[in-house]
Amino acid sequence: MEDTLQERIQGIIDSNDVVLFMKGTKHFPQCGFSATVVEVLRRSGSEFQDVNVLEDPDIRQGIKEFANWPTIPQLYVRGKFVGGCDIIREMYEKGELDAVLSAKEG
Amino acid sequence: MVEAEDLEERIREGVNEVSHIVVKDLTGTKDHWEALIVSEAFAGKSAIEQHQMVYAALGELMAGPVHALALKTYSPESWAKQEG
Numbered sequence: 001m002e003d004t005l006q007e008r009i010q011g012i013i014d015s016n017d018v019v020l021f022m023k024g025t026k027h028f029p030q031c032g033f034s035a036t037v038v039e040v041l042r043r044s045g046s047e048f049q050d051v052n053v054l055e056d057p058d059i060r061q062g063i064k065e066f067a068n069w070p071t072i073p074q075l076y077v078r079g080k081f082v083g084g085c086d087i088i089r090e091m092y093e094k095g096e097l098d099a100v101l102s103a104k105e106g
Numbered sequence: 107m108v109e110a111e112d113l114e115e116r117i118r119e120g121v122n123e124v125s126h127i128v129v130k131d132l133t134g135t136k137d138h139w140e141a142l143i144v145s146e147a148f149a150g151k152s153a154i155e156q157h158q159m160v161y162a163a164l165g166e167l168m169a170g171p172v173h174a175l176a177l178k179t180y181s182p183e184s185w186a187k188q189e190g
Contacts, residue, residue, distance in 0.1 A: 070161050083154055086176055086178075
């Protein structure tokens, strides 16, 4: 992956506390797994930046290499990859997600 | 598309020490799968690391043939608790 794409992805992740790379948008998710994570974030009352990978094939491919994670959606909180749909749903069910979402920097 | 046996074999080879595995076709179209995997190799690893091990084992299958893969990964110890 060339640097410019890597930097672009890093820029998106660094400029938002919570970022969800997904298929579709938070208002119109276009995949069941992406919709599940949007719903979990909504229930957690967490603001987040959505990035529609369907509109950006470079990001769609680049984000998979970036996190060494072959599927979408991908959730990042304060620059850290937190997981895909399974992990986010499991963390939410175990009540672990709120701690991650609200954890203050440093 | 991929066959259940191929998925299972690739996971057994790539993850090793798999003591229990159940692969389920979620939609009957052989591209939306669920896999429950118990392995000693998962012990002490985070959920992300466990799933990355499975994705690494499946390699290029994740780039097309498998559209979606819901994963439930356990070490033998956490599986025993889950079952208990």
